[in-house]
Each structure stands twice: as structure tokens, then as C-alpha cells.
Amino acid sequence: MSAVLPGHAHDDHADAHGHDDHHHGPPAGFMRWVTTTNHKDIGTLYLWFSFAMFLTGGMLALTIRAELFKPGLQIVNPEFFNQLTTMHGIIMVFGAIMPAFVGFANWQIPLMIGAPDMAFARMNNWSFWLLVPAASLLIISFFVPGGATAAGWTMYAPLSSQMGIGQDLAIFALHIMGASSIMGSINIITTILNMRAPGMTLMKMPMFCWTWLITSYMLIAVMPVLAGAITMTLTDRHFGTSFFNAAGGGDPVMYQHIFWFFGHPEVYIMILPAFGIVSQIIPAFARKPLFGYASMVYATSSIAILSFIVWAHHMFTTGMPAAGQLFFMYATMLIAVPTGVKVFNWIATMWKGSMTFETPMLFAIGFIFVFTMGGFTGLILAVTPIDIQLQDTYYVVAHFHYVLVAGSLFAMFAGVYYWLPKWTGHMYDEFLGKLHFWCSVVFFNLTFFPMHFLGLAGMPRRIPDYAAQFADFNAVASIGAFCFGLSQLIFLAAVIKCVKGGPKAADKPWEGAEGLEWTVPSPAPYHTFETPPQVK
Amino acid sequence: MSASHAPGTTPAYFIPAPSSWPIKGSFALFCMAIGAATWFNDLPPGYWLVIFGFAMLVYMLFGWFGTVIGESESGQYSHKVDVSFRWSMSWFIFSEVMFFAAFFGALFYARNIALPWLSDLDNKLLWPDFAGQWPTAGPEAFDKFGKMSPFPIPAINTLLLLTSGVTLTIAHHALKDNKRGVLLLFMILTIALGALFLCLQAYEYHEAYTELGLKLTSGIYGSTFFLLTGFHGFHVTIGAIMLTVIAFRCAKGHFTPDHHFAFEAAAWYWHFVDVVWLGLFIVVYWL
Amino acid sequence: MAVSTHLRKLAAQLGMAAGAAACGASAYAADMVGGPAELQLNLQRPVTDIADQIFDLHTGMLIVCLLIFIAVFAAMFYSIFAHRKDKGHKAATFHESTTVEIAWTLIPMIIVIGMAGFATRTVIAMKDTSNADLTIKATGYQWKWGYDYIKGEGEGISFYSNLSTPRAQIEGKAERGVNYMLEVDNEVVVPVNKKIRILTTADDVIHAWMIPAFGVKQDAIPGFVRDTWFKSKETGIFRGQCAELCGKEHGFMPIVVHVMSDADYTKWVADKKKEIASKQEDPNKVWTQPDLAARGKTVYENNCAACHKSDGKGTPPAFPPLDGSKTVLGPMDNQVAVELNGRPGTAMAAMGKTLSDTDIAAVVTYTRGAWSNKAAVALVQPSDIKAARAWDAAKVTALVAKPQ
Numbered sequence A: 001m002s003a004v005l006p007g008h009a010h011d012d013h014a015d016a017h018g019h020d021d022h023h024h025g026p027p028a029g030f031m032r033w034v035t036t037t038n039h040k041d042i043g044t045l046y047l048w049f050s051f052a053m054f055l056t057g058g059m060l061a062l063t064i065r066a067e068l069f070k071p072g073l074q075i076v077n078p079e080f081f082n083q084l085t086t087m088h089g090i091i092m093v094f095g096a097i098m099p100a101f102v103g104f105a106n107w108q109i110p111l112m113i114g115a116p117d118m119a120f121a122r123m124n125n126w127s128f129w130l131l132v133p134a135a136s137l138l139i140i141s142f143f144v145p146g147g148a149t150a151a152g153w154t155m156y157a158p159l160s161s162q163m164g165i166g167q168d169l170a171i172f173a174l175h176i177m178g179a180s181s182i183m184g185s186i187n188i189i190t191t192i193l194n195m196r197a198p199g200m201t202l203m204k205m206p207m208f209c210w211t212w213l214i215t216s217y218m219l220i221a222v223m224p225v226l227a228g229a230i231t232m233t234l235t236d237r238h239f240g241t242s243f244f245n246a247a248g249g250g251d252p253v254m255y256q257h258i259f260w261f262f263g264h265p266e267v268y269i270m271i272l273p274a275f276g277i278v279s280q281i282i283p284a285f286a287r288k289p290l291f292g293y294a295s296m297v298y299a300t301s302s303i304a305i306l307s308f309i310v311w312a313h314h315m316f317t318t319g320m321p322a323a324g325q326l327f328f329m330y331a332t333m334l335i336a337v338p339t340g341v342k343v344f345n346w347i348a349t350m351w352k353g354s355m356t357f358e359t360p361m362l363f364a365i366g367f368i369f370v371f372t373m374g375g376f377t378g379l380i381l382a383v384t385p386i387d388i389q390l391q392d393t394y395y396v397v398a399h400f401h402y403v404l405v406a407g408s409l410f411a412m413f414a415g416v417y418y419w420l421p422k423w424t425g426h427m428y429d430e431f432l433g434k435l436h437f438w439c440s441v442v443f444f445n446l447t448f449f450p451m452h453f454l455g456l457a458g459m460p461r462r463i464p465d466y467a468a469q470f471a472d473f474n475a476v477a478s479i480g481a482f483c484f485g486l487s488q489l490i491f492l493a494a495v496i497k498c499v500k501g502g503p504k505a506a507d508k509p510w511e512g513a514e515g516l517e518w519t520v521p522s523p524a525p526y527h528t529f530e531t532p533p534q535v536k
Numbered sequence B: 001m002s003a004s005h006a007p008g009t010t011p012a013y014f015i016p017a018p019s020s021w022p023i024k025g026s027f028a029l030f031c032m033a034i035g036a037a038t039w040f041n042d043l044p045p046g047y048w049l050v051i052f053g054f055a056m057l058v059y060m061l062f063g064w065f066g067t068v069i070g071e072s073e074s075g076q077y078s079h080k081v082d083v084s085f086r087w088s089m090s091w092f093i094f095s096e097v098m099f100f101a102a103f104f105g106a107l108f109y110a111r112n113i114a115l116p117w118l119s120d121l122d123n124k125l126l127w128p129d130f131a132g133q134w135p136t137a138g139p140e141a142f143d144k145f146g147k148m149s150p151f152p153i154p155a156i157n158t159l160l161l162l163t164s165g166v167t168l169t170i171a172h173h174a175l176k177d178n179k180r181g182v183l184l185l186f187m188i189l190t191i192a193l194g195a196l197f198l199c200l201q202a203y204e205y206h207e208a209y210t211e212l213g214l215k216l217t218s219g220i221y222g223s224t225f226f227l228l229t230g231f232h233g234f235h236v237t238i239g240a241i242m243l244t245v246i247a248f249r250c251a252k253g254h255f256t257p258d259h260h261f262a263f264e265a266a267a268w269y270w271h272f273v274d275v276v277w278l279g280l281f282i283v284v285y286w287l
Numbered sequence C: 001m002a003v004s005t006h007l008r009k010l011a012a013q014l015g016m017a018a019g020a021a022a023c024g025a026s027a028y029a030a031d032m033v034g035g036p037a038e039l040q041l042n043l044q045r046p047v048t049d050i051a052d053q054i055f056d057l058h059t060g061m062l063i064v065c066l067l068i069f070i071a072v073f074a075a076m077f078y079s080i081f082a083h084r085k086d087k088g089h090k091a092a093t094f095h096e097s098t099t100v101e102i103a104w105t106l107i108p109m110i111i112v113i114g115m116a117g118f119a120t121r122t123v124i125a126m127k128d129t130s131n132a133d134l135t136i137k138a139t140g141y142q143w144k145w146g147y148d149y150i151k152g153e154g155e156g157i158s159f160y161s162n163l164s165t166p167r168a169q170i171e172g173k174a175e176r177g178v179n180y181m182l183e184v185d186n187e188v189v190v191p192v193n194k195k196i197r198i199l200t201t202a203d204d205v206i207h208a209w210m211i212p213a214f215g216v217k218q219d220a221i222p223g224f225v226r227d228t229w230f231k232s233k234e235t236g237i238f239r240g241q242c243a244e245l246c247g248k249e250h251g252f253m254p255i256v257v258h259v260m261s262d263a264d265y266t267k268w269v270a271d272k273k274k275e276i277a278s279k280q281e282d283p284n285k286v287w288t289q290p291d292l293a294a295r296g297k298t299v300y301e302n303n304c305a306a307c308h309k310s311d312g313k314g315t316p317p318a319f320p321p322l323d324g325s326k327t328v329l330g331p332m333d334n335q336v337a338v339e340l341n342g343r344p345g346t347a348m349a350a351m352g353k354t355l356s357d358t359d360i361a362a363v364v365t366y367t368r369g370a371w372s373n374k375a376a377v378a379l380v381q382p383s384d385i386k387a388a389r390a391w392d393a394a395k396v397t398a399l400v401a402k403p404q
């Protein structure tokens, strides 16, 4: 694997080391990656790890789509099908999307604010290396007696109480990943608040740093709550407590409240850094400063704050009182307002710019276009009566893949193409990039657009077999999914090609790009900004 | 590592050398997770793997914190690093607050929302004789149990913890005034108060099990009571361990009157544990 | 309202027409009565006032969102075409305007408040379950529905409703019927134009009771009773499915409601009551082993095979085999206790809640002699089961424990 990792051939400074026995260069080979305290190394680890998880989660998704290609049970049995959906959700959310954004944060935040590294470089290493045992637990759980947990990524009680040891492994994996997220967030907050270069006021900070600052706060606020919820599940399972058991005075719905108090902010945790990336890219390729910087900051904060008071929109069918339904409906719908502000500001940034459409820009525009469709279906789901009709149907599946795949994932692709020159020192292959983009948008929509129809017509989610009337759209979705999956191999090829070689990248390969990261050489040297730059 | 700075100068910001402590910690947690999961399900290898992992974790913590202490004492931490530590400790404590919030939330929900529902008119269909009085072990409870009373032990415990907060503050002032004897004395006093708290808590649990018949399995009341107070007790233990380490360091002559964040971090943590207890005392025992 | 009815019809027709147009291309199925249509693009045709309102709300939201979408992206694409570098467009430098920021905060705010406002009356109407003509309790089990008519005409009727699609169709060994996956052995029958209140609850995990054409979906939560209601404007058959993940057969517990005219309903009630009375068995009847085992085989297939499999091999370790099981070959009381009361904390539910004494006796008798099992005592009578139901809690706890 290390063959394809961005090598730091310019691993200079060796001369400056050696004046004291702590000060030798990084260990070579494998141990370098295991023990590293360098934010760039750790960022790289995060990114490769999350990509591996994306492929794993994707393989599970493809198995799901293969089973759903036509009615009837053909490839997997129902028990295993449920394990697949559950682990697909968990692996994609906690293994692919979240770590990938932390990878971006690791690489970019110190470079963007002019800091020598993250505030806690050693803890940073642990944040990453906690993910590996956690992911191993998840993978191992497929092979234990009873298999992986099959209670859905939401792990609702009391179904989760019926699961075997796979459930416990998932619980511990989430505990560990939660610890990793909390440490990562503390690191990011501290780096941003304490290590900005002189002159870099908060309101001069790149948007990406702002979105991550706010995301970190959300993570610190909600990851412990998830830990609490699954700890209660664990004690209900093994120690005879009755948190989620009505016979003992508890309530299964209580689990849902605690879970979604985490879960809803969690979905914004997966989109705010994406907003940040897009806010870097649009101005660069429009050659025009970000429109409404201050209002972008306020909008991001408003989304974060509102996200804490909308959780029960996932629970409209549990039978809460009308007052509760109304409150959560109104609050949820309000989130459209700050999100809209962001969309409008991006478009205003493009307006009267001087645009070019390299791959990062294509993905950023694709993001805005398709994410907004997902946002609108979210808004439709927020209307309680409509949600009651659509809850737990494929309409919801369509909604969240629009915001997660075309949202979070596309933004990450945009970010990778944007910063690859800085990371590797080479330009990526523009043809491959564009091909990746066009295949992705087309096949993405082919996969997930028909799911809206399935959901409206009443097809429930998480089922291995369905009424024959749903067959055609499912077949289309499955074909789309396989093509979409294959398209991701183009991405892999483009990245490997770029890591291995390619035209030499200038320090600032994008004409309109702004920010400190473009003032250092490409590839960024192993150590940057050891003496802080002065920002005017 | 390592920010390459000219020999003999302090780096602008300390960046640690490559370290193998994190991976050891990860391995330890991995063992503990596998161990616990198999143990709870009566599968091999079970609890000995938990013990092994835990030992490894303790070893890692000793090593890691030892390194940090070494770095700190050799003066590598600039003022900026100190500020970083302050931010990080505050946000760490905030994350702990949110962890407790989940359990306080569960208690609130169970008592004020789920219980009235369970005993409302419609639910008579399922639980015809359930009265819905707090404390409850739920509509299917067989065993009788008593409610925990705020007096005398919890009240004494409140007093103990509050006093320990005061003694800790006195110790802090002594450190600032560089009065080592007073510092050490009050550190020991603080830890002793913490230990006494834990002993009383253990006694209270024993009483709950034997006299009141209140168990972890006593429905929602038992669940919330033992998990809230149990996690609190666990945090007191951690806080006491932190204070003990700090006390040893004080005895060794570590810290200076104006550079002793480790002390303050432990103190913040202790005060946090204290505040959580006040919440527990009111919500769990009183109301 | 008139306008919206019109719009709804139009939208429904659009959906249906597009579906019908493509129907010929479909390899699979014809439209289902009261269920989804082939290539259906929109919500199912509403047959209650609530579902009507939901349909309108959705159509309205869709139109507003579509308009906003078109407006916003018209601007973006115009910019993409006009303001590009290769056309020589020079970048402007503006990057701020408080006025437009306020405008594009306030206008969307007003729009969403409007949307929420329209939805409010429906939310409140959906919650009003008072003054029902008929109250039915729907209980979710892993994996079937149980119905008890508890108030109104038909009070006292109670039955279970299982998926009736044959396994062979699911496995692709037989031609699939039109109602594949959405058909049951016992339909819920209700009168037309009457307010039906459905109480939902569950026995094991959370299920959800939904009928799209009624605009009804309500979680069934174990240990709690929740309610919802509908008033169908049409007679006919309407289909839905369990809509909350409830374990492995979650996809296989459909719901079918048959709405009848008042007269038909009254007749159905009379017939159903007769049928139930005729099924009432004498719990003191003494059976022979072969008779009881034969009956037990059917009970087993319908209630146990989902987990323990027809061949008794189960899917270990989650679902243990009964073929060669220590419990089945061991003392009679233990097995009876397990099957009556379940094993707490496992998926093995208390089958005594849903099966009669005779059925339990039959299934116990059957399993003790089926496959390779040759238990020492292989016959238990319904009267023994009746006696076993009276065992006290402590005894049951001891008996259901797993043999080591």
C-alpha cells in the first residue's frame, strides 16, 4: 500500500535533525505510518482508510442491489440481507464519510491557518489508529456466530436486544470510533482556536476551517450521547437493565430519542465539512471571492444550532402527541432557510465570475445541483403528514443518498481533485477526472432517482423481497448501482496515477485559488509553517 | 516528529516525536472489546482477554503520561502549548457532560414521559393494574424494593465532595504560593475525602441490594439509579487516580507556581465530578 | 378544495398514465388491486380524507419545490453559460450585499412557514382518534399480525394474519401471482364510511402498521398502545406492509384490509363468529399420538419453521436446531414451559400467547417424534398444557432455563 501513498521524497530536514536523540527523522517503512505524528501523514492515512471502507461498504451495497435486482430471494437469505443493510450503513457513515472529512481536516487545516501541525500531534495519531481496531471489530462481526448485527444502522431497541455477539462488537466499535471522533474534534478545535498564524482572525479564516470548527463542536456534543445510548443497549442486553423494555418501566422509543439526538446532528456533521470544501472550490474556479462570507458563517452556525432541536422528525410515526409533531415539523423546515442561504451564496459567487470547469469545479457544481434535490426531498419529508406516508420507504433511502452520496461524497471528490496537486506534487489526469465526474452523476441519478417512485408507491426499506410491481425501478436502480460502483474505479485509477507521477504541479496550480496552502511548495514539504507566516 | 528547529532554541510549538504509545493503546482497546464481547456471550477467549487488554492499557497510559510529564518538566511546552491544553481539557469535560446528559435524559424521559404513558387509559389494555407511581420497576415487576433516600449517606457524600472541592482549592493556593507542605497535606486530604466517598457509596450499594432489594435488574428505577451513580462513581475513581498522580508529582517537586496545568486539569475534572454529583443528589435521590 | 381535487386527479392520472404506458414493457406483473401499480410514479390513489390531504400536500410541496429549483438553477446555469473564462468573461469583484442576504433569508422563511401552515390542520386531524365506530387492536408479532376487534360491531372477533404467498413463489420455483408478497390468509375486514380506530402494539419488537391508500402508518411498540384511524370512502381491498425493521422476516408480514359495505360487513361478522365458535375445541379431548403429531406438523410449519426451519435444523447459533435438541429430547415439562412462555431475552417468544392448548400440545408432540427425534415420552395432551399455564413464575423460570 505504501507504494501508492503520496511519498514525501522531499523528506528533507534530515540535516537539521540529530542534535538530540529525540530528533531523528520519521522511521522508515511501515513504522513511519504507525508511529507518525505528522498531520500530513495522518491525513493520508485517514483518506486511504476511508476509501478502503468506502469500497467495503460499496461492496455490501452492491450485494444488496444484486439481491433486489428482481423479486424473489436469490442471492442472500433474509438474515444476511439485514446484516448487509446494517453494516452498509454503519461502515459508510462511520468508516467512510466521517474519517474522510477528518483526513481533509488533518491535511488542510494546519496548511490553511499557517500552523506547524495539529495542536496534539501524538493524540492525532491515536485518533486515527483507533479507527483500525474499530473497523476490524465490524468486519470480524460478519464471521462470528450469528453474524453481524442486523438491527439497522440505527440499532433500534428492542430488536438490537435480540441480536447475537455481532451487536456487542458493533457497540464496542462505535464506542471506539466515538472516542476517536471526540479526540479528533478536540484537536481540531484547539488547533483552530490556538494555532492560527498571526493576523489570521477568525473572520479571515477559510470557510473550510469554519465549517470544521462548528462540526467539531457538534461532534463533541453528540458522540457521547450515542455512547450513552449504546451503553444502555449493552446493559439491557447483558445486565438485566430495563431502559428500553416496557415491562420494566422503560420505553423502546426512548432509545430512538437518544439515538436521534445524536443522529440528526450527525447527518449535518457529514455535510458541513462538505459545504466547507465547496466554499473553497467555487471561488477558486469562478476567480471571484466567496460571496457573503459572513452570512455563510452565520448560516453554518444556524444549521448547527437548529440541528439539535429537530431530531424527532425521524420519529413521526412513533405516535408522539400532535404538539410534538408540530414543533419538530416547524423546526425542521426552518433548516431549509440557512441551507438555502448557502446555496444562494455559492451561486452568487459564480455569478459574473470568470469560470473554468476543471474536475473539482464540476464536482462542486454537481454537488450543489444534486444535493439541493436531496434537500428538497428532506423538506418534503419534514412535513409530518407526508412523512407518515413515506417514513421507512425507499423515498427516505432516495433522500439520504442524494444528500450523502451526491452531497458529502461528491464534495469529497471535488476536494480530492482540488488538493491532490498540493498533496502529491503532480497534476491529476483531467480526462480521467472528467470521466469520473460524468459517470458518477449519470449513474448516481440512475441508481437513486427511481427510488423516489418506489417510495411514493409504498415500497418499504430494509426488505429483501418485494411486490412484483416494484420490479422495474428496482432493476434500473441495481443496474445504476453497478455502473456507479465501477465508476469509482476510475477515481481510484486517477488518484493512483497522480500519486505515481504526472505533470509537475505548480505551488498554486489553480489560477483563482486563495489561501496559505498555496504559498508552500507542491508537494507540501513534510514540515510546513514551522515559523508562522504573517497574514495581513 | 519533529519540528526541526535550530539546536538550542525552543520550538515555536512543540511537536512530539513519532510515538508507539497510541498503537499500543489501540491494541489494548481491541483486546478489551473482543474480550468483553466474547465474555458477555459465553464464548472463548472471554474475560482474560479483557484483563490482558486492560493491563496493556494501564501500561500505555503510564508510558504515555510519563512521556508527557518528561516533556513538560524538561521545559518543552511553551505558553501556547499550555493554552492548547486548557482548550482541550475544557472540551473534554464538556464531552463528559454530554455523556451524563444522555443518562439524565433517560431518567427524565422514563419518569415524566414513558411512565404516564404506560399507565394511561389505552395502556390499561396491556397493563390493567399498573399504577405508574415513581419509583417503579415497571408493570411486570415481581420483587418489591425500596426507594433510595437522600439521607443520611447521600447527604454525607454531598458534604464530602463539597469539602473535597474546598480542600483542593486550598491546595491550589498553596501551590501558587509555593508552600509545598500545605500543598501535599491538602492533596492527601482531598484524595482521602474522595476515597471515603467511594467507600460510602459501596456501602450504600450493598445496603440497596441486601436491605432494600434494589438491584440493577429492578426495572427502570434500578437501571437509572445504578447507571447514573455507577458512572459517577467511576468518574470519581478516575478523578481520584488523577489527583493521586498529581500528588506524587507534587511530592517529587514537579510544577511551579505559575506553570502547573496538570494540576489544574485534575482540579477541573474533580469539580466537574462534584457538580455531576449535585445534579444526582437532587434528581436521583431527592425528587 | 375544488382546485386541489382537480390537481390531484391530474397528478394521479399523470402517474398512472406513465405507468400504464410502460406497462407493456414489463416482464413481471399486472397492477395489483389496492396495492402498488406497475411503474407507479406517485403516491397510491387515496381513499380516505386524510390520504387526500396528504396527496395534496405532497403535490403542492412538489410544485413549490420544483419552481424554486427551476428558478435557482436557471440562474446557476445561465451563469455557467454566460460567465465563463473561455468566453472571455472577466470576473467582477463584488462579494457582499446585506440586502440580498436579508431577502434570501426572509423569502424562503415565508415560504416554509406557509408550507408548514398548510400541513398543520392535517397533523391535528390525523391525531383525532375520538368517536370511532369500530376499534381494532393490531398486534405485531415476529412475523405476523394479530387482530382483536375490541369495540363496535364484531367485538370479540380475533385472528392472526399471515403472509399467504407460497414459499415456492418466493424462491422462484413457481409462477408469481399478481398479489405476490402483499397477500394474507386472514384479511382485516371493516365497514365502509365508518371511522375505524386501530390500536397498535407489539409482542416482541417494534413493527409498524401501514396502509398507503389510507394515509396510515403507526408504529406498533411492545408494551405500549398507540393509535391511529381511517375512514375509507370506498369498498375494496387495500394493501400495505410492516414498515419497521423487525428482524429477518420483516419483509414478509403484509397487511390487507378489506373494506365492505355495511350489509356485507354484518354478514362477515356473523360468519366469522360462527367459524370461531366451530373452531373452539374441547381442551379436555384426549388425542392419539399420530393425530396430534399430524396436526402439530401444520402448527409447526406456520409458527416455528420461520426460525427452526422445516427440517428442524434451525440456523444455529441464532436459532437452535430442534432436531436433536436437548430440550426436546429431555423432560416434557421443560419443553412445554419453553414453548408456552418462551426464553426471556431471546427471540424465542411465548408461543402460548398466540397458540391454543391443543396447538401447543400438537407441536410439542410433533417435535418430539419428528426428524431424527425419538423422545422417551412423545405425547402430551391439551389438558396438560392447560395445567401448565397455571404454573407459577418461579417454576417457569427454572424450567425454561437452557439445559447445559
Ligand code: HEA
Pocket: A154, A267, A268, A270, A271, A313, A314, A332, A333, A335, A336, A337, A339, A340, A341, A343, A371, A372, A373, A374, A375, A376, A377, A378, A379, A380, A381, A382, A383, A387, A390, A391, A392, A396, A399, A400, A403, A404, A407, A408, C065, C068, C072, C107, C108, C109, C111, C112
Ligand atoms: C448529509 C446528510 C443529510 C442532510 C444534509 C439532510 C438534510 C435534511 N433532511 Fe435528512 N436524512 C439523512 C441525511 C441528511 N438529511 C439521513 C441519513 C436520513 C435517514 C436516516 C435513517 O432513517 O436511516 C434522513 C432522514 C430524514 C428525515 C426522516 C425521514 C423518515 O425516516 O421518515 C427527515 C424528515 O424530516 C429529513 C429531513 C431533512 C431536511 C429538512 C434536511 C434539510 O437540511 C435540507 C435543507 C436543504 C434544502 C431545502 C435545499 C436548499 C435550499 C434552498 C435552495 C432554499 C430554498 C428552499 C425553500 C424555500 C424550500 N431527513
Ligand code: HEA
Pocket: A054, A055, A056, A057, A058, A059, A061, A062, A064, A065, A085, A086, A088, A089, A090, A092, A093, A097, A151, A152, A153, A154, A397, A401, A404, A405, A409, A447, A461, A462, A463, A481, A484, A485, A486, A488, A489
Ligand atoms: C454514508 C454514506 C452512504 C453511501 C456513500 C452509500 C452508498 C450507496 N448505498 Fe447506501 N445507505 C446508507 C449510507 C450510504 N450509502 C445508509 C446510512 C443506509 C441505511 C442503512 C439502514 O437501513 O440501516 C443505506 C442504505 C442503502 C440501501 C437500502 C437498503 C435497505 O433498506 O434494504 C440501498 C439500496 O439500494 C443502498 C444502496 C447504496 C448504493 C448502491 C451506494 C453506492 O453509492 C455505493 C457505491 C460504491 C461502490 C459500489 C464501491 C465501488 C467499488 C467497486 C465496484 C470495486 C471494489 C473492489 C474491491 C473492494 C476489490 N444503501
Ligand code: CUA
Pocket: C140, C141, C143, C206, C207, C208, C242, C243, C244, C245, C246, C247, C249, C250, C251, C253
Ligand atoms: Cu414487522 Cu417489520
Ligand SMILES: [Cu+2]
Pocket: A263, A264, A267, A310, A311, A313, A314
Ligand atoms: Cu434528521
